[in-house]
Amino acid sequence: MHADLDRVLIEAPAIAQRVAELARQVLDEWKDAPGGTPEITPVPLMTGSFIFAADLIRHMPQMMQIQLMSVSSYPGTATTSQGVHIDRRKSNVPDDLTGRHVLVIDDILDSGSTLRAVTEDLRSRNPEAIKTCVLLRKQRPEAMAFPVDHVAFDIPDEFVVGYGLDYNGYYRNLPDIGVLSEKAIEAHRL
Numbered sequence: 001m002h003a004d005l006d007r008v009l010i011e012a013p014a015i016a017q018r019v020a021e022l023a024r025q026v027l028d029e030w031k032d033a034p035g036g037t038p039e040i041t042p043v044p045l046m047t048g049s050f051i052f053a054a055d056l057i058r059h060m061p062q063m064m065q066i067q068l069m070s071v072s073s074y075p076g077t078a079t080t081s082q083g084v085h086i087d088r089r090k091s092n093v094p095d096d097l098t099g100r101h102v103l104v105i106d107d108i109l110d111s112g113s114t115l116r117a118v119t120e121d122l123r124s125r126n127p128e129a130i131k132t133c134v135l136l137r138k139q140r141p142e143a144m145a146f147p148v149d150h151v152a153f154d155i156p157d158e159f160v161v162g163y164g165l166d167y168n169g170y171y172r173n174l175p176d177i178g179v180l181s182e183k184a185i186e187a188h189r190l
């Protein structure tokens, strides 16, 4: 375990297994669309979902064009949301998504404000359909009540890092998902 973690919540092999299963669930659901499985347009939300998205889409063998969207809500050493910002210069989502079946991929569902802002933005681009999938969902009322199509893991309401999730830009490269220690949080704030 990394020295800055309090404890590991989900180890890498469990993540890998669940992500593969989730990809099958996502594809199964699209299968029922009129005309069979459509071409999917994954929209991973940068930066937190990049590792999850990379693993998930490699279990989806069909043709796809990936469009990134850059969103931030926890700048620097904040551990609570500071408001959602969609950075259009760092996004390559086409203005016109007519006919496209969009799959929004995010790292973690907390207050729901990120997914709300993103789906609203995408809807204005006229896609055929939008589905959402998240790696983690926090077990707090706002998150549990928020409508999302696919969730890989429900976790306790704590600040987690690893497998793409950061604190102050660090820890994204940890293969496991774990709870950051208070001591590590304080150390970055100094």
Ligand code: 5GP
Pocket: 048, 073, 074, 081, 106, 107, 108, 109, 110, 111, 112, 113, 114, 115, 158, 159, 160, 161, 165, 166, 167
């Ligand atoms: P929401 O908009 O649902 O409140 O929060 C979603 C975004 O906040 C996520 O995409 C993620 O970037 C960030 N976030 C929420 N909870 C955590 C957490 O426990 N750890 C990390 N590293 N980021 C989080």
Ligand code: MG
Pocket: 046, 047, 048, 049, 071, 072, 073, 107
């Ligand atoms: Mg994020």
